[in-house]
Amino acid sequence: MPITDKFFAINIRKYLALGDDHEAGGPALIQLLSGFSCPKNPDVEHFLKKNAIEFTKKNQSVTYLVFSKDNGEMLGYFTLALKPLTIRGETVSNTTKRKLLRVSELDVKSDTYTMSAYLIAQLGKNYADGRNREIAGKELIELAWMIIEKTQYMFGGMVTFLEAEKEEKLLSFYRDNSFSQFDTRQTASGTTEPHELVQLLRLL
Numbered sequence: 001m002p003i004t005d006k007f008f009a010i011n012i013r014k015y016l017a018l019g020d021d022h023e024a025g026g027p028a029l030i031q032l033l034s035g036f037s038c039p040k041n042p043d044v045e046h047f048l049k050k051n052a053i054e055f056t057k058k059n060q061s062v063t064y065l066v067f068s069k070d071n072g073e074m075l076g077y078f079t080l081a082l083k084p085l086t087i088r089g090e091t092v093s094n095t096t097k098r099k100l101l102r103v104s105e106l107d108v109k110s111d112t113y114t115m116s117a118y119l120i121a122q123l124g125k126n127y128a129d130g131r132n133r134e135i136a137g138k139e140l141i142e143l144a145w146m147i148i149e150k151t152q153y154m155f156g157g158m159v160t161f162l163e164a165e166k167e168e169k170l171l172s173f174y175r176d177n178s179f180s181q182f183d184t185r186q187t188a189s190g191t192t193e194p195h196e197l198v199q200l201l202r203l204l
Contacts, residue, residue: 007075007135009064009143012056029053032065032074037128044124048077052122055079061121066143068134075135078144079122085161086114087201091182099203103158117159117201118148141177152204160204163187163197171198178202 015032018025033052038045052063061081065074087104089097089111097113104115123140125132148160163185164170171181179200187197 003139003142003146006069007066007139007143008069009066009078009147012052012063012065016053016056026053035128036074036077036126038124039127041124044122047079047122048124052077052079061119063122064144064147066135066140068131073129073131073134074126075131076125076140077122078120078124078140080144080147081119081121082116083119084114085117085119085159086112087182088112092201096203099158103156115159116157117161118151118157120144120148120160120162123162137173138177149204158204159201161199161201163199166196166198171200174200 012029015024015029016026020026022028030053033049036045036048048063052061055061056063061079063077063079066076066078067073068075087100092100100113100115104113106113120141123137123144125135125137125140145160152158161182162174162179164174166184175181179202181198181200183199185197185199186194
């Protein structure tokens with residue numbers, strides 16, 4: 001069964017465009033998001049409830065909610081953004097470098113490729129009432145990929161990337177979905193210790 005026969009994704013801008021309508025606008029969206037639960041990754045839950053709306057309003061990213069066509073329940077979400085990305089030539093194959101040259105600026109001296117890229121900033125399933133069992137991670141990322149492909153068709157671009165915790169099960173999941181590691185990045189926030197994120201890319 002095609003994935004589009006099972007699920008659909010809604011850009012939260014559609015809710016925000018209806019303003020203060022309690023049935024379908026901003027208040028309805030806030031109520032909907034309050035029912036999302038992701039105990040396996042509190043950061044994913046925190047972003048959706050605390051940042052997704054504001055980031056969308058400021059055009060920093062756009063969040064899509066994923067629903068079941070069968071019962072209309074919210075099963076998960078993903079957040080997409082357009083970000084500048086620099087890739088070191090030594091971290092990718094010659095074939096990838098040739099493809100990157102089409103959409104990037106090459107700094108020969110440092111052997112780096114700089115471009116605009118699509119970022120899958122967040123990806124998470126809704127564990128409330130066991131809804132996580134209704135959609136596979138592969139299906140969720142495929143829905144995100146479909147949106148990226150539509151954007152690429154209209155505006156071009158070639159590179160999609162994401163950043164993940166250094167956990168083999170998680171990295172294996174992304175490798176199985178055609179992403180490959182190209183680098184790592186040290187990060188820190190006000191509430192966590194500095195730690196390493198693995199950067200992975202997939203070419204359109």
